[in-house]
Amino acid sequence: MQVPAPFEYERATSVEQAIALRAKLGDEARFIAGGHSLLPMMKLRLANPEHLIDINDLEELFYIKEEAGEIRIGAMSRHRDLLDSELLYQHFPIFRDAEKLIADPVVRNRGTIGGSLCQADPAEDLSAVCATLGATCVIKSETGERVVDMKEFHVGPYETAVGDAEMLTEIRIPTASNGGSAYEKVERRAGDWAVVSSGASVWMDGDTITAGRVGLAAVGDNTTQLDGVAELLAGKTASEELYTQAGELAAASCSPQTDNRGTEAYKRHLAMELTRRSLRRAVARAQGQEA
Amino acid sequence: MQVNMNINGEAVSEDVEARTLLVHFIRDDVGLTGTHWGCDTSNCGTCVVLIDGEPVKSCTTLAAMASGHDITTVEGLEVDNVLDPVQEGFMQCHGLQCGFCTPGMMLTARALLNNNPNPSEEVIREAISGQICRCTGYSTIVRSIQWAAEHGTPVSVGN
CATH class of the missing domain: 3.10.20.30 (Beta-grasp domain)
Known part of the structure:
Protein backbone atom coordinates (compact mmCIF):
# COMPACT_ATOMS: atom_id res chain seq x y z
CA MET A 1 0.00 0.00 0.00
CA GLN A 2 1.35 3.39 -0.98
CA VAL A 3 0.51 6.29 1.30
CA PRO A 4 2.30 9.58 1.83
CA ALA A 5 4.38 10.19 4.96
CA PRO A 6 2.52 12.12 7.68
CA PHE A 7 1.92 15.84 7.16
CA GLU A 8 -0.31 18.63 8.41
CA TYR A 9 -3.16 19.67 6.14
CA GLU A 10 -4.73 23.07 5.85
CA ARG A 11 -7.28 24.40 3.41
CA ALA A 12 -6.63 27.89 2.05
CA THR A 13 -9.51 30.35 1.98
CA SER A 14 -7.92 33.06 -0.18
CA VAL A 15 -4.81 33.62 -2.26
CA GLU A 16 -3.51 36.10 0.33
CA GLN A 17 -4.06 33.70 3.20
CA ALA A 18 -2.46 30.84 1.26
CA ILE A 19 0.65 32.91 0.50
CA ALA A 20 0.89 34.14 4.10
CA LEU A 21 0.72 30.54 5.29
CA ARG A 22 3.36 29.50 2.82
CA ALA A 23 5.59 32.41 3.87
CA LYS A 24 5.26 31.33 7.51
CA LEU A 25 5.92 27.63 6.87
CA GLY A 26 8.71 28.08 4.29
CA ASP A 27 10.08 25.17 2.29
CA GLU A 28 8.48 22.58 4.56
CA ALA A 29 5.13 23.40 2.94
CA ARG A 30 3.69 22.80 -0.51
CA PHE A 31 0.52 23.93 -2.18
CA ILE A 32 -1.65 21.09 -3.41
CA ALA A 33 -3.81 21.74 -6.48
CA GLY A 34 -5.13 18.66 -8.35
CA GLY A 35 -2.58 16.54 -6.53
CA HIS A 36 -2.06 14.19 -9.47
CA SER A 37 1.68 14.86 -9.63
CA LEU A 38 2.39 15.75 -6.01
CA LEU A 39 0.57 12.86 -4.30
CA PRO A 40 2.32 10.18 -6.42
CA MET A 41 5.65 11.88 -5.59
CA MET A 42 4.73 11.86 -1.90
CA LYS A 43 3.76 8.18 -2.03
CA LEU A 44 7.23 7.43 -3.41
CA ARG A 45 8.88 9.75 -0.83
CA LEU A 46 10.29 11.84 -3.67
CA ALA A 47 8.47 14.75 -2.04
CA ASN A 48 8.09 14.96 1.73
CA PRO A 49 6.35 18.19 2.66
CA GLU A 50 5.44 18.60 6.32
CA HIS A 51 2.47 20.79 5.46
CA LEU A 52 0.05 20.71 2.58
CA ILE A 53 -1.95 23.81 1.79
CA ASP A 54 -4.98 22.82 -0.28
CA ILE A 55 -5.84 25.57 -2.79
CA ASN A 56 -8.83 23.83 -4.43
CA ASP A 57 -11.29 26.23 -2.80
CA LEU A 58 -9.68 29.33 -4.32
CA GLU A 59 -12.38 30.09 -6.88
CA GLU A 60 -10.57 33.31 -7.81
CA LEU A 61 -7.99 31.10 -9.61
CA PHE A 62 -10.47 29.25 -11.85
CA TYR A 63 -10.95 31.22 -15.09
CA ILE A 64 -10.01 31.53 -18.75
CA LYS A 65 -10.73 35.00 -20.08
CA GLU A 66 -9.67 37.58 -22.67
CA GLU A 67 -8.34 40.84 -21.25
CA ALA A 68 -5.96 43.59 -22.37
CA GLY A 69 -4.89 41.81 -25.56
CA GLU A 70 -4.13 38.60 -23.69
CA ILE A 71 -5.74 35.33 -22.83
CA ARG A 72 -5.49 35.03 -19.06
CA ILE A 73 -5.71 31.63 -17.43
CA GLY A 74 -6.18 31.20 -13.70
CA ALA A 75 -3.62 28.80 -12.26
CA MET A 76 -6.31 26.42 -10.93
CA SER A 77 -7.89 25.90 -14.36
CA ARG A 78 -8.11 22.17 -14.77
CA HIS A 79 -6.92 20.24 -17.84
CA ARG A 80 -10.56 19.58 -18.70
CA ASP A 81 -11.30 23.34 -18.69
CA LEU A 82 -8.36 23.98 -21.02
CA LEU A 83 -9.52 21.19 -23.33
CA ASP A 84 -13.12 22.39 -23.42
CA SER A 85 -12.51 26.15 -23.65
CA GLU A 86 -13.71 27.48 -27.01
CA LEU A 87 -11.99 30.82 -26.31
CA LEU A 88 -8.65 29.09 -25.88
CA TYR A 89 -9.21 26.86 -28.90
CA GLN A 90 -10.14 29.79 -31.08
CA HIS A 91 -6.89 31.62 -30.28
CA PHE A 92 -4.50 28.75 -29.55
CA PRO A 93 -5.56 25.34 -30.91
CA ILE A 94 -2.23 23.99 -29.59
CA PHE A 95 -3.89 23.72 -26.18
CA ARG A 96 -6.60 21.35 -27.40
CA ASP A 97 -4.03 19.29 -29.35
CA ALA A 98 -1.95 18.89 -26.20
CA GLU A 99 -4.77 18.44 -23.71
CA LYS A 100 -6.39 15.63 -25.68
CA LEU A 101 -3.23 13.64 -25.02
CA ILE A 102 -2.47 14.60 -21.42
CA ALA A 103 -3.15 11.63 -19.15
CA ASP A 104 -6.81 10.51 -19.39
CA PRO A 105 -10.20 12.20 -18.96
CA VAL A 106 -10.54 11.29 -15.27
CA VAL A 107 -7.09 12.64 -14.41
CA ARG A 108 -7.88 15.75 -16.48
CA ASN A 109 -10.83 16.40 -14.18
CA ARG A 110 -8.35 17.17 -11.39
CA GLY A 111 -4.96 18.21 -12.77
CA THR A 112 -4.37 21.94 -13.24
CA ILE A 113 -2.23 24.16 -15.48
CA GLY A 114 -0.60 25.78 -12.44
CA GLY A 115 0.25 22.40 -10.97
CA SER A 116 1.70 21.15 -14.25
CA LEU A 117 3.89 24.20 -14.80
CA CYS A 118 5.11 24.23 -11.18
CA GLN A 119 5.84 20.50 -11.23
CA ALA A 120 8.07 21.22 -14.28
CA ASP A 121 8.42 17.56 -15.13
CA PRO A 122 10.72 17.26 -18.18
CA ALA A 123 8.06 15.18 -19.96
CA GLU A 124 5.24 17.56 -19.07
CA ASP A 125 3.51 19.15 -22.08
CA LEU A 126 2.13 22.51 -20.97
CA SER A 127 5.53 24.13 -20.33
CA ALA A 128 6.39 23.69 -24.02
CA VAL A 129 2.90 24.86 -25.04
CA CYS A 130 3.17 28.04 -22.97
CA ALA A 131 6.77 28.70 -24.00
CA THR A 132 6.05 28.49 -27.73
CA LEU A 133 3.13 30.89 -27.29
CA GLY A 134 5.32 33.46 -25.53
CA ALA A 135 3.33 33.18 -22.30
CA THR A 136 4.16 35.01 -19.12
CA CYS A 137 3.48 33.86 -15.56
CA VAL A 138 2.16 35.99 -12.72
CA ILE A 139 3.86 35.08 -9.44
CA LYS A 140 2.40 36.59 -6.27
CA SER A 141 3.98 37.10 -2.87
CA GLU A 142 3.03 38.97 0.29
CA THR A 143 4.68 42.11 -1.02
CA GLY A 144 3.27 42.16 -4.53
CA GLU A 145 3.51 40.35 -7.83
CA ARG A 146 6.02 39.86 -10.60
CA VAL A 147 5.52 38.75 -14.17
CA VAL A 148 8.16 36.49 -15.71
CA ASP A 149 8.44 34.92 -19.16
CA MET A 150 8.58 31.15 -19.56
CA LYS A 151 12.34 31.14 -19.97
CA GLU A 152 12.74 32.68 -16.54
CA PHE A 153 9.88 30.64 -15.06
CA HIS A 154 11.04 27.21 -16.18
CA VAL A 155 14.45 26.90 -14.50
CA GLY A 156 14.96 23.20 -15.19
CA PRO A 157 13.51 19.79 -14.35
CA TYR A 158 11.28 20.11 -11.26
CA GLU A 159 12.51 23.65 -10.70
CA THR A 160 10.75 26.94 -11.37
CA ALA A 161 11.16 30.60 -10.49
CA VAL A 162 8.37 30.34 -7.89
CA GLY A 163 9.92 30.88 -4.46
CA ASP A 164 8.95 29.37 -1.10
CA ALA A 165 6.79 32.35 -0.19
CA GLU A 166 5.21 32.77 -3.61
CA MET A 167 2.37 31.40 -5.70
CA LEU A 168 1.83 31.11 -9.45
CA THR A 169 -1.60 32.67 -9.92
CA GLU A 170 -2.04 33.36 -13.62
CA ILE A 171 -0.72 32.52 -17.07
CA ARG A 172 -0.96 35.25 -19.71
CA ILE A 173 -0.69 34.69 -23.44
CA PRO A 174 -0.57 37.60 -25.88
CA THR A 175 -3.13 37.33 -28.66
CA ALA A 176 -2.09 38.33 -32.16
CA SER A 177 -3.77 37.96 -35.50
CA ASN A 178 -2.35 35.78 -38.28
CA GLY A 179 -1.09 33.24 -35.78
CA GLY A 180 -1.28 29.48 -35.81
CA SER A 181 -0.20 26.77 -33.37
CA ALA A 182 -0.14 22.99 -33.09
CA TYR A 183 1.10 20.18 -30.85
CA GLU A 184 2.21 16.71 -31.83
CA LYS A 185 2.99 13.88 -29.45
CA VAL A 186 3.95 10.24 -29.65
CA GLU A 187 3.13 8.08 -26.65
CA ARG A 188 3.39 4.33 -26.13
CA ARG A 189 -0.24 3.96 -25.11
CA ALA A 190 -3.19 6.23 -24.41
CA GLY A 191 -2.58 8.44 -21.40
CA ASP A 192 1.14 7.71 -21.04
CA TRP A 193 3.86 10.32 -20.75
CA ALA A 194 5.28 11.46 -24.09
CA VAL A 195 8.05 9.55 -25.81
CA VAL A 196 8.61 12.92 -27.49
CA SER A 197 6.32 15.86 -28.14
CA SER A 198 6.70 19.04 -30.12
CA GLY A 199 4.78 22.28 -30.03
CA ALA A 200 4.96 25.01 -32.65
CA SER A 201 3.56 28.52 -32.92
CA VAL A 202 3.94 30.82 -35.91
CA TRP A 203 2.84 34.33 -36.84
CA MET A 204 2.48 34.95 -40.57
CA ASP A 205 2.45 37.77 -43.07
CA GLY A 206 1.22 36.11 -46.26
CA ASP A 207 3.59 33.19 -46.80
CA THR A 208 6.28 34.66 -44.58
CA ILE A 209 6.78 33.51 -41.01
CA THR A 210 7.39 36.78 -39.19
CA ALA A 211 8.02 34.90 -35.93
CA GLY A 212 7.90 31.26 -34.95
CA ARG A 213 8.80 29.12 -31.96
CA VAL A 214 9.23 25.42 -31.34
CA GLY A 215 9.41 23.64 -27.96
CA LEU A 216 9.97 19.99 -27.18
CA ALA A 217 9.08 17.80 -24.19
CA ALA A 218 10.62 14.59 -22.83
CA VAL A 219 13.97 15.04 -24.59
CA GLY A 220 16.16 16.54 -21.86
CA ASP A 221 16.51 19.76 -19.94
CA ASN A 222 15.44 23.18 -21.13
CA THR A 223 13.93 22.26 -24.49
CA THR A 224 10.63 24.06 -23.93
CA GLN A 225 11.88 26.88 -26.14
CA LEU A 226 14.50 26.30 -28.82
CA ASP A 227 16.11 29.66 -29.61
CA GLY A 228 18.01 28.37 -32.62
CA VAL A 229 14.81 27.23 -34.30
CA ALA A 230 13.13 30.57 -33.59
CA GLU A 231 16.10 32.37 -35.23
CA LEU A 232 15.94 30.04 -38.23
CA LEU A 233 12.22 30.61 -38.78
CA ALA A 234 12.12 34.40 -38.42
CA GLY A 235 11.48 36.11 -41.75
CA LYS A 236 11.52 32.90 -43.82
CA THR A 237 8.95 31.78 -46.37
CA ALA A 238 7.00 28.77 -45.14
CA SER A 239 8.00 25.62 -47.03
CA GLU A 240 8.53 21.91 -46.56
CA GLU A 241 12.25 22.52 -46.82
CA LEU A 242 12.12 25.01 -43.96
CA TYR A 243 10.14 22.59 -41.76
CA THR A 244 12.78 19.93 -42.40
CA GLN A 245 15.60 22.31 -41.55
CA ALA A 246 13.79 23.29 -38.35
CA GLY A 247 13.20 19.63 -37.52
CA GLU A 248 16.85 18.75 -38.01
CA LEU A 249 17.91 21.68 -35.86
CA ALA A 250 15.40 20.70 -33.14
CA ALA A 251 16.67 17.12 -33.16
CA ALA A 252 20.25 18.38 -32.76
CA SER A 253 19.29 20.84 -30.00
CA CYS A 254 17.91 18.32 -27.50
CA SER A 255 19.46 15.62 -25.35
CA PRO A 256 17.17 12.58 -25.24
CA GLN A 257 18.22 9.50 -23.32
CA THR A 258 17.68 5.87 -24.14
CA ASP A 259 15.12 4.37 -21.79
CA ASN A 260 12.15 2.01 -21.89
CA ARG A 261 10.26 4.51 -24.05
CA GLY A 262 12.81 4.33 -26.83
CA THR A 263 16.43 4.79 -27.91
CA GLU A 264 18.16 8.12 -28.19
CA ALA A 265 18.25 7.77 -31.99
CA TYR A 266 14.53 7.02 -32.16
CA LYS A 267 13.73 10.02 -29.98
CA ARG A 268 15.87 12.32 -32.14
CA HIS A 269 14.02 10.99 -35.17
CA LEU A 270 10.73 11.81 -33.44
CA ALA A 271 11.96 15.27 -32.45
CA MET A 272 12.72 15.92 -36.11
CA GLU A 273 9.49 14.48 -37.51
CA LEU A 274 7.15 15.93 -34.87
CA THR A 275 8.73 19.38 -35.25
CA ARG A 276 8.09 19.15 -38.99
CA ARG A 277 4.47 18.09 -38.46
CA SER A 278 3.68 20.66 -35.77
CA LEU A 279 5.17 23.48 -37.86
CA ARG A 280 3.32 22.35 -40.99
CA ARG A 281 0.06 22.28 -39.08
CA ALA A 282 0.66 25.59 -37.29
CA VAL A 283 1.28 27.30 -40.64
CA ALA A 284 -1.83 25.69 -42.19
CA ARG A 285 -3.88 26.98 -39.26
CA ALA A 286 -2.38 30.47 -39.51
CA GLN A 287 -3.38 30.50 -43.17
CA GLY A 288 -6.89 29.29 -42.39
CA GLN A 289 -6.39 26.04 -44.28
CA GLU A 290 -6.94 23.76 -41.30
CA ALA A 291 -9.00 23.91 -38.13
CA MET B 1 -8.25 15.68 11.57
CA LEU B 77 -26.07 3.74 -8.06
CA GLU B 78 -28.88 1.52 -6.84
CA VAL B 79 -31.71 3.30 -5.05
CA ASP B 80 -34.52 1.48 -3.20
CA ASN B 81 -33.70 -1.80 -4.91
CA VAL B 82 -33.93 -0.21 -8.35
CA LEU B 83 -30.75 -0.59 -10.35
CA ASP B 84 -29.31 2.26 -12.35
CA PRO B 85 -29.66 1.66 -16.12
CA VAL B 86 -25.86 1.44 -16.22
CA GLN B 87 -25.96 -1.49 -13.82
CA GLU B 88 -28.76 -3.09 -15.86
CA GLY B 89 -26.71 -2.54 -19.00
CA PHE B 90 -23.67 -4.27 -17.53
CA MET B 91 -25.92 -7.24 -16.66
CA GLN B 92 -27.67 -7.33 -20.02
CA CYS B 93 -24.56 -6.97 -22.16
CA HIS B 94 -22.05 -8.98 -20.12
CA GLY B 95 -20.15 -5.80 -19.17
CA LEU B 96 -18.10 -7.61 -16.56
CA GLN B 97 -16.21 -10.80 -16.16
CA CYS B 98 -14.03 -10.72 -13.02
CA GLY B 99 -15.70 -7.48 -11.91
CA PHE B 100 -12.62 -5.73 -10.58
CA CYS B 101 -12.79 -2.69 -12.89
CA THR B 102 -16.59 -2.57 -12.82
CA PRO B 103 -17.28 -0.01 -10.05
CA GLY B 104 -15.05 2.59 -11.68
CA MET B 105 -16.35 1.81 -15.16
CA MET B 106 -19.97 2.17 -14.06
CA LEU B 107 -19.43 5.47 -12.25
CA THR B 108 -17.57 6.99 -15.19
CA ALA B 109 -20.40 5.77 -17.43
CA ARG B 110 -23.02 7.36 -15.16
CA ALA B 111 -21.16 10.71 -15.15
CA LEU B 112 -20.82 10.55 -18.94
CA LEU B 113 -24.52 9.85 -19.48
CA ASN B 114 -25.51 12.62 -17.07
CA ASN B 115 -23.63 15.09 -19.28
CA ASN B 116 -24.29 13.44 -22.62
CA PRO B 117 -27.33 11.12 -22.75
CA ASN B 118 -26.54 9.88 -26.27
CA PRO B 119 -22.78 9.50 -26.62
CA SER B 120 -21.22 7.98 -29.73
CA GLU B 121 -19.08 4.87 -29.38
CA GLU B 122 -15.99 7.04 -29.81
CA VAL B 123 -17.05 9.33 -26.97
CA ILE B 124 -17.73 6.33 -24.72
CA ARG B 125 -14.33 4.83 -25.47
CA GLU B 126 -12.64 8.17 -24.76
CA ALA B 127 -14.56 8.56 -21.47
CA ILE B 128 -13.37 5.17 -20.14
CA SER B 129 -9.85 5.50 -21.54
CA GLY B 130 -8.45 6.18 -18.06
CA GLN B 131 -9.68 2.82 -16.86
CA ILE B 132 -8.25 -0.60 -17.46
CA CYS B 133 -10.15 -3.88 -17.90
CA ARG B 134 -7.80 -6.86 -17.88
CA CYS B 135 -10.49 -9.33 -18.95
CA THR B 136 -10.27 -7.43 -22.27
CA GLY B 137 -13.95 -6.69 -22.06
CA TYR B 138 -13.99 -3.20 -23.56
CA SER B 139 -16.41 -4.11 -26.36
CA THR B 140 -18.99 -5.42 -23.94
CA ILE B 141 -18.42 -2.49 -21.58
CA VAL B 142 -19.08 -0.09 -24.46
CA ARG B 143 -22.22 -2.05 -25.40
CA SER B 144 -23.36 -1.97 -21.76
CA ILE B 145 -23.06 1.80 -21.67
CA GLN B 146 -24.89 2.07 -25.00
CA TRP B 147 -27.64 -0.13 -23.52
CA ALA B 148 -27.91 2.24 -20.56
CA ALA B 149 -28.11 5.23 -22.89
CA GLU B 150 -31.00 3.61 -24.74
CA HIS B 151 -32.91 2.46 -21.68
CA GLY B 152 -34.43 4.62 -19.04
CA THR B 153 -33.37 7.47 -16.85
CA PRO B 154 -31.15 7.14 -13.83
CA VAL B 155 -32.61 6.82 -10.39
CA SER B 156 -29.33 7.46 -8.66
CA VAL B 157 -27.46 10.34 -7.17
CA GLY B 158 -24.50 11.87 -8.92
CA ASN B 159 -26.58 14.27 -10.96
Missing part, protein backbone atom coordinates in the same frame (compact mmCIF):
# COMPACT_ATOMS: atom_id res chain seq x y z
CA GLN B 2 -12.01 15.73 11.13
CA VAL B 3 -13.43 15.13 7.66
CA ASN B 4 -17.09 15.52 6.80
CA MET B 5 -18.70 14.55 3.53
CA ASN B 6 -21.85 13.18 2.02
CA ILE B 7 -21.41 9.68 0.68
CA ASN B 8 -24.34 8.43 -1.38
CA GLY B 9 -26.54 11.03 0.30
CA GLU B 10 -25.55 10.15 3.86
CA ALA B 11 -23.51 12.48 6.04
CA VAL B 12 -20.25 10.88 7.16
CA SER B 13 -17.92 12.35 9.75
CA GLU B 14 -14.67 10.70 10.85
CA ASP B 15 -11.42 11.58 12.54
CA VAL B 16 -8.58 10.50 10.23
CA GLU B 17 -4.90 11.11 9.58
CA ALA B 18 -4.39 13.92 7.05
CA ARG B 19 -2.53 11.50 4.79
CA THR B 20 -5.52 9.15 4.45
CA LEU B 21 -6.37 8.62 0.81
CA LEU B 22 -10.01 8.86 -0.20
CA VAL B 23 -10.08 5.24 -1.42
CA HIS B 24 -8.95 3.92 1.98
CA PHE B 25 -11.29 6.28 3.81
CA ILE B 26 -14.26 4.96 1.84
CA ARG B 27 -13.26 1.31 2.19
CA ASP B 28 -11.74 1.13 5.65
CA ASP B 29 -13.31 3.95 7.66
CA VAL B 30 -16.77 4.02 6.10
CA GLY B 31 -16.81 0.32 5.17
CA LEU B 32 -18.03 0.70 1.60
CA THR B 33 -15.87 -1.87 -0.15
CA GLY B 34 -17.56 -1.58 -3.55
CA THR B 35 -14.91 1.00 -4.45
CA HIS B 36 -11.91 -1.07 -5.46
CA TRP B 37 -8.31 -0.30 -4.72
CA GLY B 38 -6.07 -1.27 -7.63
CA CYS B 39 -2.84 0.14 -8.99
CA ASP B 40 -2.42 2.94 -6.44
CA THR B 41 -0.86 5.10 -9.17
CA SER B 42 -3.92 6.70 -10.84
CA ASN B 43 -3.55 4.48 -13.89
CA CYS B 44 -6.13 1.71 -13.59
CA GLY B 45 -9.25 3.65 -12.61
CA THR B 46 -11.00 0.99 -10.54
CA CYS B 47 -11.00 3.40 -7.57
CA VAL B 48 -13.03 6.03 -9.47
CA VAL B 49 -15.77 7.69 -7.43
CA LEU B 50 -17.81 10.76 -8.26
CA ILE B 51 -16.95 13.97 -6.40
CA ASP B 52 -19.79 16.43 -6.95
CA GLY B 53 -20.83 14.31 -9.92
CA GLU B 54 -17.41 14.18 -11.55
CA PRO B 55 -15.29 11.03 -11.88
CA VAL B 56 -12.07 11.23 -9.85
CA LYS B 57 -9.41 8.65 -8.99
CA SER B 58 -9.75 8.22 -5.25
CA CYS B 59 -6.27 6.68 -4.82
CA THR B 60 -4.81 10.05 -5.78
CA THR B 61 -7.13 12.24 -3.73
CA LEU B 62 -6.88 12.86 -0.01
CA ALA B 63 -9.96 12.24 2.10
CA ALA B 64 -9.26 15.73 3.46
CA MET B 65 -9.58 17.18 -0.04
CA ALA B 66 -13.02 15.55 -0.44
CA SER B 67 -14.25 16.97 2.86
CA GLY B 68 -17.32 19.14 2.34
CA HIS B 69 -18.17 17.49 -0.98
CA ASP B 70 -20.74 15.00 -2.27
CA ILE B 71 -19.31 11.59 -3.04
CA THR B 72 -21.03 8.85 -5.03
CA THR B 73 -19.67 5.32 -4.88
CA VAL B 74 -20.90 2.27 -6.75
CA GLU B 75 -23.20 1.52 -3.80
CA GLY B 76 -25.01 4.78 -4.56
